[in-house]
Amino acid sequence: MSTKPEKKKMSKDQILIFFLQNRAFLLVLIFVTLLTIFTNTFFTKGNLISLARQISANGIIGVGYTFLLASNSVDLSAGYMMCMIGIISGLLSQSAISFPIILAVCCIVGIVCSSWNAAVENKFNLPPFLVTLAMQQIFRGTLMLLSNGSPIPNLHKGIIFMGQGYIGPIPFSVLLMLIFIVIGHIIFSRTQFGRNVIAVGGNPEAARVSGINVEKTRVQVAALLGFTISIMALVSCGRVATAQTNLGGDTVMDIIAAVVIGGTPMGGGSGTVVGTLFGCLVIGLISNGLNLLKVSSYWQMVSKGVIILVAVILDVFSERIYDRMRNKE
Amino acid sequence: MKILEVNHISKNFYSTHALSDVSFDLMEGEVLALAGENGAGKSTMMNILLGSFPPTKGNMSLNGEPYEPKNPSDALGKGISMIHQELCLVPSMTVAENVWIGRVKNFMKHGLYDYRQCEAATQKLFDSYGIDVNPHETVKNLSTAQMQMVEIARAISYDSRIVIMDEPTSALSDKEVQVLYQIIRRLTAENRSVLFISHKLEEVFELADRVVVFRDGHMIVQRDVKGLTMNELINYIAGRKVDNIYPKQDLEKGEVVLSVRNLSKTGVYQDINFDVRAGEIVGFAGLVGAGRTEIMQGIYGIVVPDSGEVLVDGKAVRNRSPREALDNGIAMVTEDRLRQGVVKKMNVEKNMTLAYFYKVCNKLGFISQKDEDHDTEDMIGRLSVKTAGKDAPIWSLSGGNQQKVMIGRALMTQPKVLIMDEPTRGVDVGAKSEIYEYCNMMAKQGVAIVLISSDLPEVMGMSDRLNVIREGKIVARHDRNEASAEQIMAEMFGLRGENHVN
Numbered sequence: 001m002s003t004k005p006e007k008k009k010m011s012k013d014q015i016l017i018f019f020l021q022n023r024a025f026l027l028v029l030i031f032v033t034l035l036t037i038f039t040n041t042f043f044t045k046g047n048l049i050s051l052a053r054q055i056s057a058n059g060i061i062g063v064g065y066t067f068l069l070a071s072n073s074v075d076l077s078a079g080y081m082m083c084m085i086g087i088i089s090g091l092l093s094q095s096a097i098s099f100p101i102i103l104a105v106c107c108i109v110g111i112v113c114s115s116w117n118a119a120v121e122n123k124f125n126l127p128p129f130l131v132t133l134a135m136q137q138i139f140r141g142t143l144m145l146l147s148n149g150s151p152i153p154n155l156h157k158g159i160i161f162m163g164q165g166y167i168g169p170i171p172f173s174v175l176l177m178l179i180f181i182v183i184g185h186i187i188f189s190r191t192q193f194g195r196n197v198i199a200v201g202g203n204p205e206a207a208r209v210s211g212i213n214v215e216k217t218r219v220q221v222a223a224l225l226g227f228t229i230s231i232m233a234l235v236s237c238g239r240v241a242t243a244q245t246n247l248g249g250d251t252v253m254d255i256i257a258a259v260v261i262g263g264t265p266m267g268g269g270s271g272t273v274v275g276t277l278f279g280c281l282v283i284g285l286i287s288n289g290l291n292l293l294k295v296s297s298y299w300q301m302v303s304k305g306v307i308i309l310v311a312v313i314l315d316v317f318s319e320r321i322y323d324r325m326r327n328k329e
Numbered sequence: 330m331k332i333l334e335v336n337h338i339s340k341n342f343y344s345t346h347a348l349s350d351v352s353f354d355l356m357e358g359e360v361l362a363l364a365g366e367n368g369a370g371k372s373t374m375m376n377i378l379l380g381s382f383p384p385t386k387g388n389m390s391l392n393g394e395p396y397e398p399k400n401p402s403d404a405l406g407k408g409i410s411m412i413h414q415e416l417c418l419v420p421s422m423t424v425a426e427n428v429w430i431g432r433v434k435n436f437m438k439h440g441l442y443d444y445r446q447c448e449a450a451t452q453k454l455f456d457s458y459g460i461d462v463n464p465h466e467t468v469k470n471l472s473t474a475q476m477q478m479v480e481i482a483r484a485i486s487y488d489s490r491i492v493i494m495d496e497p498t499s500a501l502s503d504k505e506v507q508v509l510y511q512i513i514r515r516l517t518a519e520n521r522s523v524l525f526i527s528h529k530l531e532e533v534f535e536l537a538d539r540v541v542v543f544r545d546g547h548m549i550v551q552r553d554v555k556g557l558t559m560n561e562l563i564n565y566i567a568g569r570k571v572d573n574i575y576p577k578q579d580l581e582k583g584e585v586v587l588s589v590r591n592l593s594k595t596g597v598y599q600d601i602n603f604d605v606r607a608g609e610i611v612g613f614a615g616l617v618g619a620g621r622t623e624i625m626q627g628i629y630g631i632v633v634p635d636s637g638e639v640l641v642d643g644k645a646v647r648n649r650s651p652r653e654a655l656d657n658g659i660a661m662v663t664e665d666r667l668r669q670g671v672v673k674k675m676n677v678e679k680n681m682t683l684a685y686f687y688k689v690c691n692k693l694g695f696i697s698q699k700d701e702d703h704d705t706e707d708m709i710g711r712l713s714v715k716t717a718g719k720d721a722p723i724w725s726l727s728g729g730n731q732q733k734v735m736i737g738r739a740l741m742t743q744p745k746v747l748i749m750d751e752p753t754r755g756v757d758v759g760a761k762s763e764i765y766e767y768c769n770m771m772a773k774q775g776v777a778i779v780l781i782s783s784d785l786p787e788v789m790g791m792s793d794r795l796n797v798i799r800e801g802k803i804v805a806r807h808d809r810n811e812a813s814a815e816q817i818m819a820e821m822f823g824l825r826g827e828n829h830v831n
């Protein structure tokens with residue numbers, strides 16, 4: 001008697017799980033449909049390319065951040081670290097240093113700073129949240145000291161190309177993002193490193209006992225994140241042709257939101273790089289769509305916050321459904 | 330007069346029978362001892378009494394009325410309080426606040442909490458029971474024994490009809506044990522009842538009026554302690570089980586594969602020496618907390634020992650991490666499947682290959698999916714894991730089959746030495762005998778096997794040689810069928826004057 005409704009519920013759970021797993025893709029579909037209906041400017045080539053360019057920077061760092069969240073860590077300092085690297089690239093642009101050297105210096109700074117976060121967390125067994133909260137302030141102060149608090153114009157043309165250049169009809173930054181997504185996806189799903197990351201995020205004790213070096217994996221993830229932060233810094237500075245001092249605050253929020261909406265859980269243990277791309281699209285579409293609808297940018301903040309909240313709630317919600325399914329087994 | 334009656338209680342966790350058809354009763358003003366090995370079902374029974382989870386079958390009555398506690402605070406409201414084995418105190422609060430936790434509203438003055446009243450009430454309680462702890466002290470500054478006394482004071486402060494004590498003396502010194510005995514006698518004089526769980530069998534004789542013995546989730550006997558001898562009690566606890574459920578095969582033994590020399594870790598284990606030959610199963614018996622798991626974690630590099638040597642094939646190896654142990658040919662199936670074993674978000678395949686997948690990676694670190702799939706399916710077949718497929722989520726498997734995946738994880742590394750820590754815990758009977766078959770299979774292939782188990786008949790039935798561990802030392806060594814369960818049990822509990830062997 002009681003089996004029948006239960007069976008029905010079971011399949012309902014499975015449908016829910018399907019929607020939750022593909023939530024970013026579905027949200028993108030909904031937003032695109034709505035914007036196509038309610039505006040006549042959305043589905044134009046110019047707007048779509050500007051949308052792609054808007055999300056390209058987030059898409060690049062999103063790859064690194066997907067690995068980070070999947071390993072059950074978090075980094076609040078990423079935004080100001082990016083800003084600081086932008087300022088460093090701006091300062092280097094002022095002297096006659098060649099682009100490859102600027103690129104190399106920026107990448108090294110990013111990798112070292114981010115690895116440092118993980119090393120401190122490992123060494124003192126501290127939660128990433130606290131360490132990166134402190135580091136965020138250090139990066140912020142450093143970038144202000146380096147720039148005297150004012151933005152740096154006249155960037156090297158290589159940096160400007162990274163943000164504004166085109167290869168054929170495709171913006172270089174968009175191409176770069178797609179390359180990162182594809183390579184990131186392959187590393188995440190097909191390599192030893194990717195497997196180590198989800199093992200460390202899923203159950204660090206089990207990973208350690210199975211011979212995985214948990215601390216080393218965490219540093220490697222941070223180094224990868226640092227690399228994507230550096231590239232993102234150059235792309236986003238290049239796009240506005242200036243090294244800004246005040247971009248750091250919102251960046252981390254947007255990226256965590258994108259990764260979580262994309263389907264990588266806050267608690268780690270699994271992740272999807274392709275999902276993160278759709279997560280970035282959701283965030284991009286909110287700004288783009290509300291701009292087209294001529295809604296105040298303050299409302300954009302509110303709606304982004306709402307979407308993040310909903311994403312986190314959905315994240316917990318899908319865990320609960322999994323638990324419910326588990327308990328029925 | 331009967332205050333509590335437990336009628337035909339059964340409890341299943343998935344396919345595991347933790348309790349089957351348990352019945353006993355408790356009289357007013359009585360001390361009833363619960364005895365049994367680790368995993369015999371005592372804790373499950375206590376959790377049901379406290380309402381932590383409901384029984385699958387059966388019912389209970391309290392004071393003649395049906396008793397169905399919804400949660401521990403409901404049980405408390407109905408007059409059952411418990412002293413937990415692990416300490417449940419808030420370290421940053423004072424002794425007095427911990428004793429009266431959740432009942433601060435009794436100590437209000439002008440609508441504000443008055444700590445003086447609270448401490449005065451605590452002092453009064455302590456004085457009347459002879460407890461010597463300062464109520465004003467912060468709990469984190471107390472010794473473990475003092476914390477245990479605070480815990481005890483809290484349990485009796487509820488004026489409950491029944492006080493359950495789960496190994497209350499394990500953290501106490503002799504002086505405090507005497508205080509506890511006085512408290513128990515005082516409680517019974519007030520016509521309150523005490524349910525007492527202990528591994529120290531002398532305490533059962535000293536304190537209890539009656540004893541209930543649990544074994545493998547069954548209630549074996551309930552009888553008066555008067556007239557009971559120590560040997561009879563040990564017989565009840567250890568039991569005599571059919572030997573043929575352990576399909577041990579006598580195999581030709583090869584060379585010594587694993588040697589452990591003078592392995593020590595201060596305060597945990599001392600001077601551990603033993604050898605394991607190829608094809609041999611060496612068992613370790615001992616109570617939980619005796620140091621069995623810690624020794625194995627030392628060998629496997631989870632917690633590095635202070636001194637001593639581990640030799641594999643006669644060569645000294647240093648295992649500073651599980652990675653190094655695995656590289657040296659030692660694999661381990663860990664005791665705690667949830668914490669150190671299963672990665673619940675991974676599927677069966679990824680769980681099974683977790684310690685091994687790096688071997689099917691090419692130089693660039695790409696996993697060869699073909700090899701991984703092939704080897705996983707092969708292992709699923711060899712261990713006959715019941716699963717919907719290698720891609721099924723790990724949580725969709727029964728406990729026994731999850732354990733098979735954990736064993737498969739160790740076997741895939743093709744170890745020379747396999748350490749199995751409680752490989753059959755939480756596993757149903759069918760899967761148990763399959764796991765014993767794997768032991769034989771591995772032994773036949775020349776693997777040296779170390780088997781740890783709290784289930785004495787199991788470790789006796791499967792081992793070629795048996796080491797008994799107590800308080801971090803090997804206190805006895807036996808060849809197969811040399812010693813009786815009673816003798817080994819006595820050595821585990823430290824009852825007889827055994828000679829130290831090294």
